[in-house]
Amino acid sequence: MSIARQNLRMVGKLVVVTAGMFAFGYALVPIYKHVCEALGINILAVSERQVPGGAAKLPANTQVDTSRTITVEFDANARGPWQFRPAQRSVQVHPGQLTTVMYEFQNMQDRRMAAQAIPSYAPRQSAAHFNKLECFCFNQYTLEPGEKKEWPVAFIIDPRLPKDVTTITLSYTFFEVGARVPPAPTASTADTSPRS
Known part of the structure; x- marks a missing residue:
């Protein structure tokens, strides 16, 4: 067999392998979706099937404790x-219920500002049961002069919150990151010129 014929045969094999790889790549998404649905690990597939028609109802969240209300x-x-x-001062929620509130920000300075917020909770034992799924406190943000922004806080109160806790206060302190710190004051140098 000549070398030209061997090269042509090798090119043919490479083309078949390449076409097979592309076909497998395209088939991978539907295969993955079907495997996840069969194993029950693809929760998005359920909502994708139900959203377009709008008539199908999502199953009730059995993790919500409707017997309790937390402020x-x-x-x-x-x-x-x-x-x-905050866009609102308080909300009433049931433990296990997903809730989203918005916070409003505006840079009142005439310069760009990088800032971050730190949360705190009262009473203190509620911190372990206040689960934030989305929060602006996870990141630093840059605000241009006069710029306004709104950022969400999405949270769930754990149903294992002690029964005697009926009110939780979520407090944020918003501060500038990397702010220029003025130099520490020094003792003023006394005027050493002779006085008459």
């Missing part, structure tokens, strides 16, 4: 010349 109060503290406040 969640929101507090905002700003360290610097900017506005920072």
Whole structure:
């Protein structure tokens, strides 16, 4: 067999292997989806089937404790010349219920600002049961002069929250990151010129 014929045969094999790889790549998504549905690990597939028609109802969340109501109060503290406040001061939620609230920010300075928020909870034992799924406190943000933003806080109160806790206060302190710190004051140098 000549070398040209061997090369042609090798090119043919490579083309078949390449075509097989592309076919497998395209088939991988539906295969993955069917395997996940069969094993019950693809929760998105359920909602994808139900959303387009709109008639299908999602199953009730059995993790929500409707026998209890918790008042969640929101507090905002700003360290610097900017506005920072919750869109609403409080909400009533059931333990296990997903809730989203918005916080509003505005940079009142005439310069760009990088800032971050730190949360705190009252009473203290509620912190272990306050589960945030989305929160602006996880990141630093840059605000241009005068820029306004709204950021969400999505949370669930764990049903294992002690029964005697009926109110939780979520408090944020919003502060500038990397702010220029003025130099420490030094003792003023006394005027050493002779006085008459």
